[in-house]
Amino acid sequence: MTANEIRQSFFDFFKEQKHTIVPSASLLPQSPGLLFTNAGMNQFVPYFLGTEKAPYDPPRAADTQKCIRAGGKHNDLDDVGYDTYHHTMFEMLGNWSFGDYFKAEAIQWGWEYIVERLGFPAERLYASVYRPDKSLGDPSEFDQEAYDLWAKLFESKGLDPKKHIVDGNKADNFWMMGETGPCGPCSELHVDLTPNGDTEGKLVNMDSDLCIEVWNLVFIQYNAEADGTFRDLPSKHVDTGMGFERACSIYQGTKGFTDFSQKPTNYATDVFTPIFAKLEEISNKKYNDIYPESVEVDKSTLSAEMKEAVAFRVIADHIRTLSFSIADGILPGNTGRNYVLRRILRRAVRYGRTLGFTGETPFLPQLVDVLVDQMKGTFPEMGERREAIKETLTREEESFNRTLDRGLGMFDKEAEKGKISGDFAFELYDTYGFPIDLTELLCQERKLEIDMDGFEKRMDEARTLSQASQKKTVVRALDISSDVETEFTGYSEDSSEAKVLEIHEGEESLLVITDRSPYYVEMGGQLGDTGILTPFKDGNFGEAIEVTSVQKIGQAIAHEISKSAISNPSSAIKVGDTVALTVDAKRRRRIETHHTATHLLHWALHEVVSSDATQQGSLVTTDRLRFDFTSGALTPEQIAEIEVKVNQKIAENSGVFYNEVPHADVKNRKDIMQFFGDKYGEMVRVVQIGGNELGLDGYAMELCGGTHLDNTADIGIFKIKSESAIASGVRRIEAACGVAAYDWARGIMEKNGHEEDELRAKLEKINEGLKAVGAEEIHYPLEAHIMSGMLAEASFEEVNNTFNKSLAYTQGLRDTVTAADKKLKKAQAGAAAAMADNMLNEALAEDSTGNWKLETENLAALVEGPASLLQELINGCKKKQYTKAAFFIVNDGSRLHIGAFCGPDAQAAGLQAGKLIQELGPIAGGKGGGKPDQARGAAPELDKADALLAAAKEKLG
DSSP states (O other): OOHHHHHHHHHHHHHHTTOEEOOOOOSSOSSTTOSSOOSTTGGGHHHHHTSSOOOSSSSEEEEEEEEEOEETTEEOGGGTTTSSSOOSEEEEEEEEEESSOOHHHHHHHHHIIIIIISOOOGGGEEEEEEOOOGGGTOOSOOOHHHHHHHHHHHHHTTOOHHHHEEEEOHHHHEEESSSSEEEEEEEEEEEEOSSSOOOTTTTTTTTOTTEEEEEEEEEEEEEEOTTSOEEEEEEEEEEEEEEHHHHHHHHHHTTTTTOOSSOOOGGGSTTTHHHHHHHHHHHOOOOOOOOOSOTTOOGGGOOHHHHHHHHHHHHHHHHHHHHHHHHTTOOOOSSHHHHHHHHHHHHHHHHHHHTTOOSSSOOGGGGHHHHHHHHTTTOHHHHHTHHHHHHHHHHHHHHHHHHHHHHHHHHHHHHTTSEEOHHHHHHHHHHHOOOHHHHHHHHHHHTOEEOHHHHHHHHHHHHHHHHHTSOOOOOOOOOOOTTOBOEEOTTTOSEEEEEEEEEEEOSSEEEEEESEEOOOOSBTTBOOOOEEEEEEETTEEOOOEEEEEEEEETBEEEEEEEGGGOSOHHHHOOTTOEEEEEEOHHHHHHHHHHHHHHHHHHHHHHHHTOTTOOEEEEEEOSSOEEEEEEOSOOOHHHHHHHHHHHHHHHHTTOBEEEEEEEHHHHTTOTTEEOOTTOOOOSEEEEEEESSOTTSSOSEEEEEOOSOOOSBGGGGOOEEEEEEEEEETTEEEEEEEEHHHHHHHHHHHHHHHHHHHHHHHHHHHHHHHHHHHTTOOOOOOOOOOOOOOOOOTTSOHHHHHHHHHHHHHHHHHHHHHHHHHHHHHHHHHHHHHHHHHHHHHHHHOEEOTTSOEEOSSSSEEEEEESOTHHHHHHHHHHHHTTOOSEEEEEEEOSSOEEEEEEEOHHHHHTTOOHHHHHHHHGGGGTOEEEEOSSEEEEEESOGGGHHHHHHHHHHHHO
């Protein structure tokens, strides 16, 4: 069976047992505590906790979950390539029951699939069951039920349960989500891979790669309480898992369980062999399936052949991790999970050098098609994001290759000292992007000691500086009632009557929780609302109290009010009171304007750039929107086209509609934008623009919980302020809409107006300079530029034309001034050269030997002229091979430019140009320096020119 056939057999078997086959969750985890999705159960946690109901009928599911373990608690990165089974990315096949079937069915189906469907030899299987070690304080009791179920199955094959069922303690056979919460015993199937298969279970749970776990069944039946006791759960669940690559390895490595003479390896399966074949083709190297004795091997002792074998495996593993992550919208970057990916990529690039890849042409993108063609049937996102994966890998590999050679060269030089210091390791990391594990690898290969303590010290210093620059927010946990829930009314109301449920007092403020609220809590990039709270007592409204912010606590909305804003905090508002909650409608409309426009911008990006322009973050405020997305740099034409498309949709006055629908009905629709890693409930809210109010047939359709305008015309206009890079492969657009766009455009035009005045004055002065040196002046049409027309009722076209005309006019004037300035400098340089030549010809005379000399020993002169004259005088002395000393002062009307020249005779007499400038310059408040033969400086005090000249003459004799 091929790998794809093994995976499909799993799906087919559990579909027959009435399981819903569900797609893999994104590698971007729903839990904020995880770097990556690292286990099959991650996406089902809410069903185990009971916070959500499983949406399957019956409530059972099966899947293959892509997982990454390359950072944090679960980190297999360093072992990859050195043994047969460690990977940074792997698939976990699983079947799940959410309060439906339990141990009997789970164990029976696991046996049927493993033994009857796949054909694992029963005599080579060993089941482990939970037996607590009371001396260690292990919880619960011996899992007799699981033992009895396994015993019947082994007996059905004529096998002795006493030999084939092995006990395991808490460390091996009890699963807990945390110190408290759902937990339960687990039972595993292990397979004996020794040639004779006669170990009788002695290798189970002994960390031997000749007896490995192939199937794990977790029986979630208890809740671990804070007092250390275990309470039976009202609903019991099953969580199973089978490592996909491991199953393929055993099946294919034993030729369908017919030959156990060789130890199976994951890398010898068709999960990896297509990637190896492509690597062999592009590297002209041959892969050998050979391994070091252990992952702890001294890497400096490996043969060239072994190093190449390790490199093949590392690259094959890493290209899978990188490609699957990028397909899920996780890009290499500088922090968190993004940095883990960058480390993995740079590690792969370094191992590529072992296979002869020099960095001239990226090799990782060349492996993508093979992998995508292999996986797109099971993971369709791989096919959809094929080009985005290639582009990201190309960009990252090219970027690292630009610094890799230089970093390696520096490492080689540092290695000559016999060890690598912590400071140097940090420099490689901080300046050249070398992950520390890459530096450690280089050290291991050369048997070099590395000062990790010193490196960590520098890292801690860098973290401290980073943390000091970050804004600190203090969050206080509240002991609110678990059943408190606030109904959000803000989709249809700006003001709501509500009942006060709880009040929590802080040092300076009160948090008021109500049963209803129109206040939107900051979420999804949309700012939270502000407004007022008005108590209603005895048929009358009390004093209005400002609501400064709102926050979500569980399912409740808490409104923050300042104590100082209330004349009598103890009696102004109490639990049970009726209050009117009113948001600042003007502020909310401006936020909604930018939020609705963000949806149009996202739609236009897909239309103009690519559907791969995936959202990476957004912010909508009263005066702007910010939208981050994956893409290369946009061209000016693309930016203009996006702007036009958005404003065309604004002019259409299309309706903005909302529909609550089951997530299951829309989760596979490609025309409704959904975001990797977002957790959606059973019901979702689809926001659409245009189309039928009751149907999902518009455009710019997204799953979104924010508030929006009712129609696009209320946006007014949309103006892109900037488009820039914020990270490798991630761009940012900032834009303004409506009144904010007018305000911004007015500000730019006013700034342009001031700049135009400055540019015209500068051009006048330049022309004076051109006239002074006899050059033709340069002019730009200086007709008055009209700055009016930015009226609120003006159309986008009128505003945009005026705005663009202003920008074009200023740019034209700026270009003219630049060209004129260049012409002036060129003209002044020519004039200065002629002036310097005439001056020196008058001051110097050529003797019979061809040398230029003075009647006096040295030369000191003060002249008026452009600044460029000074360099021409120094150049003239050098050109005429003047052997004595000269000191020049050029007064250009704004400052004194001072210079010195010392020929060989002057230097022999102890004079040096640099020292002359340093000694004489301060007389006129100046400074400067240079070499012994020539030096320059400047001085601001024009009235000290004569004193400076006198001092120079005295110094030079």
